[in-house]
Amino acid sequence: MPMTPVPHAVFDSVPTAVIVVDQRRRVVHANRAALDLLGSAAMGRDIALSLRHPMVLDGLDAVLRGVPEKSGEITMPVPVSRTLSFRVEALAGAPLEDNSVATIVLNDVTSARKTEEMRADFVANVSHELRSPLTALIGFIETLRGPASDDTEARIRFLDIMHRESQRMSRLIEDLLSLSRVEINEHVRPRHKVDVEQVIKNVIEVLEQQAEQRGMALDLQVETGLPQALGDADQLNQVFRNLIENALKYGGQGNPVTINAKSVDRIPGSALAGIAVSVADKGPGIPKELLPRLTERFFRVDKARSSTAETGIGSTGLGLAIVKHIVSRHRGHLAVDSGVGQGSVFTVYLPTH
Ligand code: ADP
Numbered sequence: 523m524p525m526t527p528v529p530h531a532v533f534d535s536v537p538t539a540v541i542v543v544d545q546r547r548r549v550v551h552a553n554r555a556a557l558d559l560l561g562s563a564a565m566g567r568d569i570a571l572s573l574r575h576p577m578v579l580d581g582l583d584a585v586l587r588g589v590p591e592k593s594g595e596i597t598m599p600v601p602v603s604r605t606l607s608f609r610v611e612a613l614a615g616a617p618l619e620d621n622s623v624a625t626i627v628l629n630d631v632t633s634a635r636k637t638e639e640m641r642a643d644f645v646a647n648v649s650h651e652l653r654s655p656l657t658a659l660i661g662f663i664e665t666l667r668g669p670a671s672d673d674t675e676a677r678i679r680f681l682d683i684m685h686r687e688s689q690r691m692s693r694l695i696e697d698l699l700s701l702s703r704v705e706i707n708e709h710v711r712p713r714h715k716v717d718v719e720q721v722i723k724n725v726i727e728v729l730e731q732q733a734e735q736r737g738m739a740l741d742l743q744v745e746t747g748l749p750q751a752l753g754d755a756d757q758l759n760q761v762f763r764n765l766i767e768n769a770l771k772y773g774g775q776g777n778p779v780t781i782n783a784k785s786v787d788r789i790p791g792s793a794l795a796g797i798a799v800s801v802a803d804k805g806p807g808i809p810k811e812l813l814p815r816l817t818e819r820f821f822r823v824d825k826a827r828s829s830t831a832e833t834g835i836g837s838t839g840l841g842l843a844i845v846k847h848i849v850s851r852h853r854g855h856l857a858v859d860s861g862v863g864q865g866s867v868f869t870v871y872l873p874t875h
Contacts, residue, residue: 712754773803
């Protein structure tokens with residue numbers, strides 16, 4: 523059978539970025555994945571203008587000087603940090619008719635690298651955070667088996683604490699698993715149209731009873747004709763649930779919580795239009811200097827106060843870390859406005875296209 527050239531459409535359907543350059547590093551061919559990476563202006567120009575990574579460029583220069591092949595791994599920091607493996611290779615029989623001399627192939631290996639990193643983080647975090655409730659549990663079990671074995675009153679009290687500590691461990695594990703799940707596909711932007719008003723209403727329904735018990739009203743204000751956001755409904759449910767739950771936990775008994783949703787021309791730090799959903803409470807607020815640290819894993823403003831569970835709702839210090847990662851996956855923005863004595867406003871911006 524005679525050899526026929528592979529049609530362009532075939533290369534375009536491959537998720538791997540394939541770039542072909544001439545002796546002067548000019549881009550002769552690029553498939554769709556490559557153009558997504560380089561931008562469409564890259565065609566016909568020196569690749570150094572669109573792919574500014576020294577490792578790839580040095581590899582390419584080496585291949586153009588006669589080295590058969592160079593490969594490695596690079597990190598692209600924007601818009602979301604990605605790890606790419608690359609391989610530069612001289613074309614057999616180069617230069618071809620169209621002056622092609624070398625190929626650059628790039629593969630996104632972010633998921634694989636993240637999985638490895640997360641496995642290590644997860645083990646370290648879990649062992650650190652589980653140690654204290656576990657030590658408490660073991661202590662109480664020993665006391666119940668020994669000195670307190672006949673003390674009914676102590677038994678009831680200890681069992682109560684043991685119940686709380688084991689619930690805390692279970693909540694920690696749940697939150698850590700959610701965080702890992704979000705991180706694993708953070709670089710894949712969700713593209714479904716989501717009715718955010720409905721998502722918030724679902725969350726309110728679940729938290730209504732909790733709010734009532736604390737004498738706190740959940741007041742929802744939604745702009746008429748609020749556009750749909752681009753997102754993942756389950757993850758957005760988690761975002762609003764964490765924020766409203768925090769407002770209930772820290773917003774002070776008897777105080778109202780206001781949730782406002784409106785459209786915005788521009789998401790802060792981006793050119794995209796979107797919607798802004800804010801959750802405002804009238805609690806004691808958060809010292810301004812601590813605001814940048816809120817989304818760190820396991821960060822709690824007041825460890826003692828949040829873990830003694832004034833409200834009976836557990837605190838892991840992971841809720842806002844989860845929120846941050848989900849919002850970043852959505853190419854949105856999280857803004858926090860608070861200060862001692864002024865309540866707190868958490869605003870989530872989400873793109874609509
Ligand atoms: P968690 O609530 O499980 O401790 P988060 O990551 O959701 O974890 O919150 C981190 C910390 O930020 C909390 O422990 C609390 O100290 C503080 N915080 C969060 N939301 C509020 C709020 N609405 N008002 C005051 N402090 C808050």
